[in-house]
Amino acid sequence: MDDMIKTAAEAIEADALPRMYEAHSDPDQRNVVQQAIPKCVTDKPVSQKSPAQWAYERTVLYLKNFEEQLDNEHEVAMGFAGGNAGVLRIEGMGYFDPDIVTFYGSDSDGARTQLVQHVSQLSVIFRALPKAAPGKAPNRIGFRLVEDLEKAQGATS
Template sequence: MTDIRTTAEAHEETALPRARVTQTSDDAPKTAELQPLPPQLLREPPEGKSPAQWAYERLLLYIQNFEEQLQDDEEVVLGLTGGEAGVLQIEGIGFFDPDILTFYGVDEYGARTQLIQHVGQLNVMLIAQPKAPEDETPRRIGFRLARALGEDAAKTQDEA
């Protein structure tokens, strides 16, 4: 059966970013590529975003999706790739247009850590690690970031 779409729907489809994933198991957890994009990400077309903003927004989706699959006694940390820097427990993420992402947090020794990364060099490994025993509940940065993204979108819409 042929799917009939309006011209507006066809035009909308070409503006939406494309994503795909292939996994070895049919019952693998849903990945960020398979999740619908939040409405706040669709308010501004990707071509209107800087590489830093677009990388930041999609990274938020990956972190939030990863955290949804963690146990109550786990937290997400960022594995620093391409060097011997170790891991960074994410406490914040930012971007500086047009092409810089910044990760804020602490390393495995508790030292305050900041990673400044060009989007062209972006390599991120998300790792589940046991939460600190003194913390009652695990910290979930992905949901805070998603909330901030919604607030940013609302602010942008108010300014328009």
């Protein structure tokens, strides 16, 4: 039990700031804990976010961290647990309050694909796939999603 006395401001700040921890077998492995968390994620207390918004924001941070470790020949995709659903090359992501997260993209055959998932069942496996368009810059959706979060926060402040 923590016997520390906290001021009201410290208690509110602790509620608003995300807490996270990661450990890897390779100490040089970059992880999401080492990323600067965008102000737009920490400005609004977690208690004021829907489960969908909170799951979306944290998944975006993990997605961007994964992409930062890819070379220029690979893009991010996600695999599915169970069944033969294959992979989805992530081209977009969103949420629908209070509890739905969705991923947009295409499968390995190029067919348009969308995953709609309840936050209580959210389980994402990021995979590195060769670029869909060789010779072009890789698609970096995680970076665009973080920019969108920051723009949305700027529009509401």
